[in-house]
Every structure is written in C-alpha cells, then in structure tokens.
Amino acid sequence: MRLSFRVLAVLCSILYSHFAYAKPAPLPPPLKNLEITGQITQAGKPMSGAIVKAHFYNCDTKAQVSTLTNQSGYYKLIIPTYPRIVRTWRPFTKEELGGINPARLSRRVTFDVRPIPVFVSLYNSSNVLEVCAQALNGGMATPRQSRFSLQLKGLPQNPPKPANNDNSTTKQQQCQAQGGKWEMISRGVMGCKISYKDGGKSCTDAKQCISGTCLAKERDPKATTGACAADSASIINSCMGEIKNGRWADRPCP
Known part of the structure; x- marks a missing residue:
C-alpha cells in the first residue's frame, strides 16, 4: 500500500511539473x-x-x-x-487539466501555434x-x-456623388470641432481620428483611460497591465487584446 501511494505521489508530481513548468518547443527556422x-x-x-x-x-x-x-x-x-x-498563449482547458485545480498552477498557460x-x-x-x-x-x-x-473592375467615367455627402460633411465638421482629424482610420474606412492626452500611460483597466480603452501591449493572456489608447484609430486597429480589471481579454481584430 505504501509503495502504491508513493508511486501515485510521484506521478502527480510529474504531471504537475509538466503543466506548471513545461517550456514550449523552439519555433522552426523562418x-x-x-x-x-x-x-x-x-x-x-x-x-x-x-x-x-x-x-x-x-x-x-x-x-x-x-x-x-x-x-x-x-x-x-x-x-x-x-x-x-x-506562438500564442492560452489558459489550459478543463480537459487538459484533468481535475487539477487551476489555482495550483499559478496562472500558468499552455502554448499554441498559429x-x-x-x-x-x-x-x-x-x-x-x-x-x-x-x-x-x-x-x-x-x-x-x-x-x-x-x-x-473599370472605374466609371463620371462617378455619382454619395447620397450621404451632406451627412459626411457634417461629421467632418463635428470631428474638427472636437479637435480630431477626418482621415482613413482603418482599411477602407474614413472616420474621425481623435488623440488622447494620456495615450501610452500604464493602466490596468479602461476606467483609468480618457479613451475608455486600456490596450494590451502584446497577445499574452498572463498580462495584467497595458497602455491607454493613443487615439481612436489605435482602438479600432489593435489586435493585441485589452486589459480589464487587471486581466487580459481578447477583442475583435479588423
């Protein structure tokens, strides 16, 4: 009985070490x-x-x-x-944990490649x-x-004017009145680019930023701090995720 208990303890220790401290294999050469x-x-x-x-x-x-x-x-x-x-990071799934308490892993993550x-x-x-x-x-x-x-496709010789031309002009005027710039803010999208004074400031939650967005600096689920958005365009185009209440969260990428 004692031998069986010791064997079980060793196996649990090996399994724990695998999840908590396993290092990813090196990436192949480019x-x-x-x-x-x-x-x-x-x-x-x-x-x-x-x-x-x-x-x-x-x-x-x-x-x-x-x-x-x-x-x-x-x-x-x-x-x-x-x-x-x-290489990307993500939390372990329940199937991968196999009943191990995630708290014992010290927020360790596993690795994927995309x-x-x-x-x-x-x-x-x-x-x-x-x-x-x-x-x-x-x-x-x-x-x-x-x-x-x-x-x-061929371009028309006399392209028609957009039906919402007046509305677009109004939006441009409103943008300039707010101190913004009307320009291309994303792929094929015209909009108002507004800069924020606290852009780049370290943050752990959106409430700490004038823009209302705390952007992650890299796609790391272990990240706890980010930086306040520098402008409205960076909010739209960021693919790194964001920080909410000190935790990394994914966000749509354009």
Missing part, C-alpha cells in the same frame, strides 16, 4: 526569401506603375516589402524573412489604397514561391 509574383489588371488591361506591398496578418500592419508593377502589370515581392507561424497569413495591398500612382486581399494562408506548408494576381 522561410528565407518568400517570393510572391503576379499581375495587376484593371478593366482587363495591365496596370503599370501601381504600388504593391506585402503585409503580415492584415494590410494595416507595417509593409514587409513593396514594389512597382512594370508596363505589363507584373510585380515581384520578395520577403527576406517569413516566420510562417507564431499560421501567419500574408496580405497584398495595392495602391495607385497617387498612393491611394485600391485593394487589400489575402494572398497566402501561411503556416508550415507555405511554398517558397507563390503566384497571386488581382483583377480590378
């Missing part, structure tokens, strides 16, 4: 010189001189590389380093965004060379 080629056409004709950029996750992130289409509308993007996957999608954005010669589209799903199966083309 893919070097990821190449994306394609052709840009508009109304069936090659679009030359267009600016093409590659982004990770969405088109609102920093461009990894950019180029111009040639006279035939062709482009080539070469991303020097592509990680393929990213693919890093690649988006391609297209800007015209006036540097105005025309299209944003996902080119690659990402992940370990991502080929070193891929082809991705875009076809744009």
Whole structure:
C-alpha cells in the first residue's frame, strides 16, 4: 500500500511539473526569401506603375516589402524573412487539466501555434489604397514561391456623388470641432481620428483611460497591465487584446 501511494505521489508530481513548468518547443527556422509574383489588371488591361506591398496578418500592419508593377502589370515581392507561424498563449482547458485545480498552477498557460497569413495591398500612382486581399494562408506548408494576381473592375467615367455627402460633411465638421482629424482610420474606412492626452500611460483597466480603452501591449493572456489608447484609430486597429480589471481579454481584430 505504501509503495502504491508513493508511486501515485510521484506521478502527480510529474504531471504537475509538466503543466506548471513545461517550456514550449523552439519555433522552426523562418522561410528565407518568400517570393510572391503576379499581375495587376484593371478593366482587363495591365496596370503599370501601381504600388504593391506585402503585409503580415492584415494590410494595416507595417509593409514587409513593396514594389512597382512594370508596363505589363507584373510585380515581384520578395520577403527576406517569413516566420510562417507564431506562438500564442492560452489558459489550459478543463480537459487538459484533468481535475487539477487551476489555482495550483499559478496562472500558468499552455502554448499554441498559429499560421501567419500574408496580405497584398495595392495602391495607385497617387498612393491611394485600391485593394487589400489575402494572398497566402501561411503556416508550415507555405511554398517558397507563390503566384497571386488581382483583377480590378473599370472605374466609371463620371462617378455619382454619395447620397450621404451632406451627412459626411457634417461629421467632418463635428470631428474638427472636437479637435480630431477626418482621415482613413482603418482599411477602407474614413472616420474621425481623435488623440488622447494620456495615450501610452500604464493602466490596468479602461476606467483609468480618457479613451475608455486600456490596450494590451502584446497577445499574452498572463498580462495584467497595458497602455491607454493613443487615439481612436489605435482602438479600432489593435489586435493585441485589452486589459480589464487587471486581466487580459481578447477583442475583435479588423
């Protein structure tokens, strides 16, 4: 009986150590010189001189590389380093815990890996965004060379004026009256960008910020502090989550 008890105690100790202190396996090496080629056409004709950029996750992130289409509308993007996957943290599920009290784990988390999608954005010669589209799903199966083309519809010769033009003008005036700037605040969305004086201030809850939002600095479920939003655009575009009552919480990503 004593031997069985000791064996059980050792097994429980091993299981506890696995959940509380297990370290994730190292990520695989990144893919070097990821190449994306394609052709840009508009109304069936090659679009030359267009600016093409590659982004990770969405088109609102920093461009990894950019180029111009040639006279035939062709482009080539070469991303020097592509990680393929990213490690994320999450709490253990009830099934994974198997009856272990989560409090004994000191808020330890487990690790997941997610693919890093690649988006391609297209800007015209006036540097105005025309299209944003996902080119690659990402992940370990991502080929070193891929082809991705875009076809744009023809633009009308005399585009009709928006029906809510007056309403839009009123919103712009209201925005300026509040000290904001009427500009592109997210992908394809015009709106009022308002800056907040306490932007970047350390916070643990939305009540501590003028904007009413305490943004997380990274996607870490163990995070307990964040930073007050710098402006209204950062609230819309943040993909890191937010801090509520000293705890990390997920939020929709545009």
